[in-house]
Amino acid sequence: MNTIGYVGLGAMGGRMAGRLLDLGDRVYGTNRTRAKAEPLIERGLTWCDTPREVAAAAQVVFSMVTDDAALESVTSGPDGILAGLGPGKIYIDMSTVSPAASSGIGDQVRGIGAHMLAAPVSGSVRAVEQGSLAIMVGGDTEPFHAVEPLLHQLGQQVTHVGGNAEALLLKLAINDSLAAQLLAFCEGVLLAERGGVDRKKAIEVMNGSAIGSPSLRARADFLLDPLAEPWFDVVLMQKDIRLALATADSLGVALPAAQVTDALLSKARELGYADRDIAIMIEVLQQIPAASARP
Secondary structure (H helix, E strand, O other): OOEEEEEEOOEEEHHHHHHHHHHHOOOEOOOOOHHHHHHHHHHOOEEEEEEEEEEHOEEEEEOOOHHHHHHHHOOOOOOOOHHHHOOEEEEOOOOOOOOHHHHHHHHHHHHHEEEEEEEEOOOOOOHHHHHHHEEEEEEEEEHHHHHHHHHHOEEEEEEEEHHHHHHHHHHHHHHHHHHHHHHHHHHHHHHHOOOOOHHHHHHHHHOOOOEEEOOHHOHHHHHHHOOOOOOOOOHHHHHHHHHHHHHHHHHHOOOOOHHHHHHHHHHHHHOOOOOEEEEHHHHHOOOHHHHOOOO
Protein backbone atom coordinates (compact mmCIF):
# COMPACT_ATOMS: atom_id res chain seq x y z
CA MET A 1 0.00 0.00 0.00
CA ASN A 2 1.25 3.45 -0.90
CA THR A 3 1.09 6.22 1.69
CA ILE A 4 -0.06 9.21 -0.34
CA GLY A 5 -0.81 12.85 0.38
CA TYR A 6 -3.04 15.12 -1.68
CA VAL A 7 -3.18 18.89 -1.30
CA GLY A 8 -5.99 20.58 -3.21
CA LEU A 9 -9.21 18.55 -3.32
CA GLY A 10 -11.21 20.51 -5.88
CA ALA A 11 -12.99 19.19 -8.97
CA MET A 12 -9.89 17.49 -10.38
CA GLY A 13 -7.74 16.86 -7.31
CA GLY A 14 -10.66 15.51 -5.31
CA ARG A 15 -11.50 12.97 -7.98
CA MET A 16 -7.87 11.89 -8.24
CA ALA A 17 -7.66 11.40 -4.49
CA GLY A 18 -10.89 9.42 -4.73
CA ARG A 19 -9.41 7.10 -7.36
CA LEU A 20 -6.39 6.48 -5.16
CA LEU A 21 -8.66 5.69 -2.22
CA ASP A 22 -10.65 3.25 -4.34
CA LEU A 23 -7.42 1.48 -5.29
CA GLY A 24 -6.67 0.83 -1.63
CA ASP A 25 -4.04 3.50 -1.05
CA ARG A 26 -3.83 5.25 2.29
CA VAL A 27 -4.48 8.91 1.50
CA TYR A 28 -3.88 11.96 3.67
CA GLY A 29 -5.34 15.21 2.39
CA THR A 30 -6.14 18.83 2.92
CA ASN A 31 -7.97 21.59 1.11
CA ARG A 32 -8.59 25.28 1.60
CA THR A 33 -12.17 24.44 2.64
CA ARG A 34 -12.81 21.21 4.53
CA ALA A 35 -16.41 20.98 3.31
CA LYS A 36 -15.25 19.93 -0.17
CA ALA A 37 -13.29 17.07 1.37
CA GLU A 38 -16.11 15.64 3.51
CA PRO A 39 -17.22 13.04 0.92
CA LEU A 40 -13.61 11.81 0.69
CA ILE A 41 -13.25 11.73 4.48
CA GLU A 42 -16.36 9.54 4.63
CA ARG A 43 -14.65 7.20 2.16
CA GLY A 44 -11.49 6.90 4.24
CA LEU A 45 -9.31 9.93 3.53
CA THR A 46 -7.35 11.07 6.58
CA TRP A 47 -7.85 14.81 7.01
CA CYS A 48 -4.86 17.03 7.84
CA ASP A 49 -5.11 20.66 8.88
CA THR A 50 -2.12 21.88 6.85
CA PRO A 51 -0.13 20.95 3.73
CA ARG A 52 2.87 20.42 6.02
CA GLU A 53 1.03 17.68 7.91
CA VAL A 54 0.13 15.98 4.63
CA ALA A 55 3.74 16.03 3.42
CA ALA A 56 5.04 14.77 6.76
CA ALA A 57 2.64 11.81 6.76
CA ALA A 58 3.05 10.65 3.16
CA GLN A 59 5.77 9.03 1.08
CA VAL A 60 4.42 10.58 -2.12
CA VAL A 61 2.72 13.98 -2.02
CA PHE A 62 0.49 15.34 -4.78
CA SER A 63 -0.88 18.84 -5.22
CA MET A 64 -3.27 20.42 -7.66
CA VAL A 65 -4.10 24.10 -7.26
CA THR A 66 -5.26 26.89 -9.53
CA ASP A 67 -2.27 29.13 -10.23
CA ASP A 68 1.22 30.34 -9.26
CA ALA A 69 -0.03 32.21 -6.19
CA ALA A 70 -1.93 29.19 -4.89
CA LEU A 71 1.09 26.95 -5.45
CA GLU A 72 3.29 29.35 -3.51
CA SER A 73 0.70 29.40 -0.72
CA VAL A 74 0.55 25.61 -0.28
CA THR A 75 4.28 24.99 -0.60
CA SER A 76 5.92 27.83 1.36
CA GLY A 77 5.99 28.95 4.98
CA PRO A 78 5.93 26.96 8.24
CA ASP A 79 2.71 25.13 7.26
CA GLY A 80 3.64 24.48 3.63
CA ILE A 81 4.49 21.27 1.80
CA LEU A 82 8.21 22.04 1.75
CA ALA A 83 8.28 22.19 5.55
CA GLY A 84 6.93 18.65 5.73
CA LEU A 85 9.11 17.03 3.09
CA GLY A 86 12.17 15.03 3.99
CA PRO A 87 15.03 13.33 2.12
CA GLY A 88 13.86 10.73 -0.38
CA LYS A 89 10.22 11.81 -0.45
CA ILE A 90 8.61 12.59 -3.80
CA TYR A 91 6.44 15.65 -4.42
CA ILE A 92 4.29 15.66 -7.57
CA ASP A 93 2.59 18.92 -8.54
CA MET A 94 -0.18 18.44 -11.09
CA SER A 95 -1.18 22.12 -11.30
CA THR A 96 -1.04 24.17 -14.48
CA VAL A 97 1.30 26.98 -13.46
CA SER A 98 4.10 28.92 -15.10
CA PRO A 99 7.24 26.97 -16.04
CA ALA A 100 9.30 29.39 -13.95
CA ALA A 101 7.21 28.85 -10.80
CA SER A 102 7.45 25.07 -11.07
CA SER A 103 11.19 25.11 -11.73
CA GLY A 104 11.79 27.44 -8.78
CA ILE A 105 9.97 25.19 -6.34
CA GLY A 106 11.79 22.18 -7.81
CA ASP A 107 15.10 23.82 -6.87
CA GLN A 108 13.89 24.27 -3.28
CA VAL A 109 12.75 20.66 -3.06
CA ARG A 110 16.14 19.41 -4.24
CA GLY A 111 17.75 21.52 -1.53
CA ILE A 112 15.84 19.49 1.06
CA GLY A 113 17.04 16.21 -0.45
CA ALA A 114 13.58 15.33 -1.76
CA HIS A 115 12.41 15.01 -5.37
CA MET A 116 9.87 17.08 -7.30
CA LEU A 117 8.04 16.17 -10.46
CA ALA A 118 5.83 18.52 -12.44
CA ALA A 119 2.94 16.45 -13.81
CA PRO A 120 0.27 18.64 -15.42
CA VAL A 121 -2.63 16.75 -16.96
CA SER A 122 -4.70 16.98 -20.09
CA GLY A 123 -8.29 15.86 -19.73
CA SER A 124 -11.58 16.70 -18.07
CA VAL A 125 -13.22 15.52 -14.87
CA ARG A 126 -14.68 12.65 -16.90
CA ALA A 127 -11.14 11.60 -17.86
CA VAL A 128 -10.15 11.59 -14.19
CA GLU A 129 -13.08 9.34 -13.33
CA GLN A 130 -12.16 6.99 -16.17
CA GLY A 131 -8.43 7.06 -15.40
CA SER A 132 -7.75 8.20 -18.96
CA LEU A 133 -5.86 11.45 -18.41
CA ALA A 134 -2.74 12.29 -20.41
CA ILE A 135 0.01 13.20 -17.95
CA MET A 136 3.18 15.04 -18.95
CA VAL A 137 5.92 14.56 -16.38
CA GLY A 138 8.99 16.71 -15.86
CA GLY A 139 11.82 16.03 -13.45
CA ASP A 140 14.55 13.52 -12.73
CA THR A 141 14.12 10.05 -14.20
CA GLU A 142 14.74 8.08 -10.98
CA PRO A 143 11.74 9.47 -9.03
CA PHE A 144 9.66 9.33 -12.21
CA HIS A 145 10.23 5.59 -12.58
CA ALA A 146 9.47 5.12 -8.88
CA VAL A 147 5.99 6.67 -9.18
CA GLU A 148 5.20 5.77 -12.79
CA PRO A 149 2.91 2.86 -11.80
CA LEU A 150 1.04 5.17 -9.45
CA LEU A 151 0.60 7.79 -12.18
CA HIS A 152 -0.79 5.10 -14.47
CA GLN A 153 -3.61 4.65 -11.96
CA LEU A 154 -4.63 8.22 -12.84
CA GLY A 155 -3.72 8.50 -16.51
CA GLN A 156 -3.73 6.27 -19.55
CA GLN A 157 -0.84 8.13 -21.16
CA VAL A 158 2.07 8.99 -18.85
CA THR A 159 5.10 10.49 -20.59
CA HIS A 160 8.37 11.78 -19.20
CA VAL A 161 9.20 14.88 -21.27
CA GLY A 162 12.27 16.44 -19.63
CA GLY A 163 12.43 18.98 -16.82
CA ASN A 164 9.66 20.76 -14.94
CA ALA A 165 9.59 23.62 -17.42
CA GLU A 166 9.17 21.32 -20.42
CA ALA A 167 6.19 19.56 -18.82
CA LEU A 168 4.45 22.89 -18.22
CA LEU A 169 5.30 24.16 -21.70
CA LEU A 170 3.63 21.13 -23.24
CA LYS A 171 0.53 21.59 -21.08
CA LEU A 172 0.25 25.24 -22.13
CA ALA A 173 0.73 24.25 -25.78
CA ILE A 174 -2.10 21.72 -25.50
CA ASN A 175 -4.51 24.19 -23.93
CA ASP A 176 -3.61 26.86 -26.46
CA SER A 177 -4.54 24.42 -29.22
CA LEU A 178 -7.64 23.15 -27.40
CA ALA A 179 -9.06 26.65 -27.03
CA ALA A 180 -8.32 27.58 -30.65
CA GLN A 181 -9.91 24.36 -31.95
CA LEU A 182 -13.03 24.88 -29.88
CA LEU A 183 -13.38 28.50 -30.95
CA ALA A 184 -13.08 27.56 -34.63
CA PHE A 185 -15.58 24.74 -34.14
CA CYS A 186 -18.05 27.11 -32.47
CA GLU A 187 -17.66 29.53 -35.38
CA GLY A 188 -18.40 26.75 -37.87
CA VAL A 189 -21.45 25.50 -35.96
CA LEU A 190 -22.84 29.01 -35.67
CA LEU A 191 -22.22 29.69 -39.37
CA ALA A 192 -24.14 26.53 -40.32
CA GLU A 193 -26.94 27.27 -37.87
CA ARG A 194 -27.45 30.84 -39.05
CA GLY A 195 -27.70 29.48 -42.59
CA GLY A 196 -30.53 27.15 -41.61
CA VAL A 197 -28.83 23.94 -40.50
CA ASP A 198 -30.06 22.39 -37.25
CA ARG A 199 -27.37 22.85 -34.57
CA LYS A 200 -27.41 19.22 -33.47
CA LYS A 201 -27.12 18.02 -37.04
CA ALA A 202 -24.26 20.45 -37.75
CA ILE A 203 -22.35 19.21 -34.71
CA GLU A 204 -22.84 15.56 -35.70
CA VAL A 205 -21.66 16.11 -39.27
CA MET A 206 -18.70 18.30 -38.33
CA ASN A 207 -17.54 15.91 -35.62
CA GLY A 208 -17.77 13.03 -38.08
CA SER A 209 -15.65 14.88 -40.64
CA ALA A 210 -11.91 15.42 -40.95
CA ILE A 211 -12.01 18.16 -38.27
CA GLY A 212 -13.48 15.90 -35.59
CA SER A 213 -11.29 15.27 -32.54
CA PRO A 214 -11.80 13.60 -29.15
CA SER A 215 -11.96 16.95 -27.37
CA LEU A 216 -14.54 18.38 -29.78
CA ARG A 217 -16.68 15.25 -29.76
CA ALA A 218 -16.61 15.20 -25.95
CA ARG A 219 -17.96 18.75 -25.82
CA ALA A 220 -20.88 18.25 -28.22
CA ASP A 221 -23.38 18.19 -25.34
CA PHE A 222 -22.09 21.51 -24.01
CA LEU A 223 -22.90 23.17 -27.32
CA LEU A 224 -26.46 21.86 -27.02
CA ASP A 225 -26.87 22.47 -23.29
CA PRO A 226 -24.76 25.46 -22.18
CA LEU A 227 -26.10 25.11 -18.62
CA ALA A 228 -24.38 21.76 -18.10
CA GLU A 229 -21.85 21.51 -15.24
CA PRO A 230 -18.50 22.77 -16.59
CA TRP A 231 -15.50 20.54 -17.16
CA PHE A 232 -13.14 23.45 -17.79
CA ASP A 233 -14.42 26.91 -16.96
CA VAL A 234 -13.70 30.22 -18.65
CA VAL A 235 -11.57 31.64 -15.82
CA LEU A 236 -9.21 28.66 -15.71
CA MET A 237 -8.82 28.53 -19.48
CA GLN A 238 -8.04 32.23 -19.67
CA LYS A 239 -5.45 31.79 -16.94
CA ASP A 240 -3.75 29.11 -19.04
CA ILE A 241 -3.98 31.13 -22.26
CA ARG A 242 -2.35 34.09 -20.55
CA LEU A 243 0.39 31.86 -19.16
CA ALA A 244 0.97 30.64 -22.71
CA LEU A 245 1.09 34.20 -24.05
CA ALA A 246 3.55 35.32 -21.37
CA THR A 247 5.76 32.30 -21.99
CA ALA A 248 5.59 32.85 -25.74
CA ASP A 249 6.72 36.46 -25.30
CA SER A 250 9.79 35.27 -23.39
CA LEU A 251 10.58 32.78 -26.16
CA GLY A 252 9.88 35.12 -29.08
CA VAL A 253 6.97 33.03 -30.41
CA ALA A 254 3.85 34.58 -31.96
CA LEU A 255 0.52 33.15 -30.75
CA PRO A 256 -2.16 34.96 -32.79
CA ALA A 257 -4.83 32.33 -32.10
CA ALA A 258 -4.21 32.62 -28.37
CA GLN A 259 -4.63 36.40 -28.56
CA VAL A 260 -8.01 36.04 -30.27
CA THR A 261 -9.11 33.40 -27.77
CA ASP A 262 -8.03 35.58 -24.85
CA ALA A 263 -10.15 38.45 -26.16
CA LEU A 264 -13.20 36.21 -26.54
CA LEU A 265 -12.75 34.76 -23.05
CA SER A 266 -12.60 38.32 -21.68
CA LYS A 267 -15.91 39.01 -23.44
CA ALA A 268 -17.35 35.83 -21.91
CA ARG A 269 -16.45 37.10 -18.45
CA GLU A 270 -18.00 40.49 -19.20
CA LEU A 271 -21.23 38.68 -20.08
CA GLY A 272 -21.26 36.81 -16.77
CA TYR A 273 -19.99 33.46 -18.07
CA ALA A 274 -16.85 33.21 -15.92
CA ASP A 275 -17.83 29.94 -14.25
CA ARG A 276 -19.28 28.29 -17.37
CA ASP A 277 -17.57 25.66 -19.51
CA ILE A 278 -15.44 27.07 -22.32
CA ALA A 279 -18.01 25.76 -24.83
CA ILE A 280 -19.96 28.89 -23.84
CA MET A 281 -17.87 30.61 -26.52
CA ILE A 282 -20.63 29.77 -28.99
CA GLU A 283 -23.05 31.87 -26.93
CA VAL A 284 -20.55 34.73 -26.87
CA LEU A 285 -20.14 34.60 -30.64
CA GLN A 286 -23.90 34.88 -31.03
CA GLN A 287 -23.80 38.20 -29.20
CA ILE A 288 -20.98 39.76 -31.21
CA PRO A 289 -21.99 41.67 -34.38
CA ALA A 290 -20.16 40.23 -37.39
CA ALA A 291 -18.69 43.57 -38.43
CA SER A 292 -17.12 44.19 -35.02
CA ALA A 293 -15.24 40.89 -35.13
CA ARG A 294 -13.41 41.64 -38.38
CA PRO A 295 -9.81 42.86 -38.23
